[in-house]
Amino acid sequence: GALVYQYPRRTICKSGTSMRMECQAVGFQATSVAWYRQSPQKTFELIALSTVNSAIKYEQNFTQEKFPISHPNLSFSSMTVLNAYLEDRGLYLCGATRDNSAETLYFGSGTRLTVL
């Protein structure tokens, strides 16, 4: 079956520091990876969509300078939160699709970021 692993599950960083999170697709090739942030209020914000062989598309209010993403192959993606502050806290989820016609996003368990 299709599985998506995210690492680390939880992380704490000091305000102004950066942290990197990883997303691994197991059992399928993730041609697209969408990164989301679920705020403490539980709403989902789409950060960016990364598609192999295409430019990474960031949503409004999110930038490459703040959330650089790497998608080097069909099984792995990483995202860094640079200069994290309190408003960056939340659960960061990656959702991967098998191919461009896939119906379903498979989500990892998320990386919960706490900023002190």
Place this chain on the structure above:
Amino acid sequence: GDSVTQTEGLVTLTKGLPVMLNCTYQTTYSPFLFWYVQHLNEAPKLLLKSSTDNKRTEHQGFYATLHKSSSSFHLQKSSVQLSDSALYFCALRNYNVLYFGSGTKLTVEP
């Protein structure tokens, strides 16, 4: 742009009663709708999906019908259980991303 609206933020019910969670959407494309369920401290998991107009789709006792005429995809269950307590998100697919509604927290009491 594309958007999803869930009108109920909180729903509290007694075990055994029926439930309907509302979901309406806006899109200029052919709609593909999803319901995800998220239990405490877990990732969201796919519950239902549909792109077929007026066809009921079911899973784990939950069911929903996509109605393009009313742009709706309401989630229903005839008899809720304690284990159904969770967050429920309606989502609209556009290419390879999902746009989520604000979610409905369902609490089932004994």
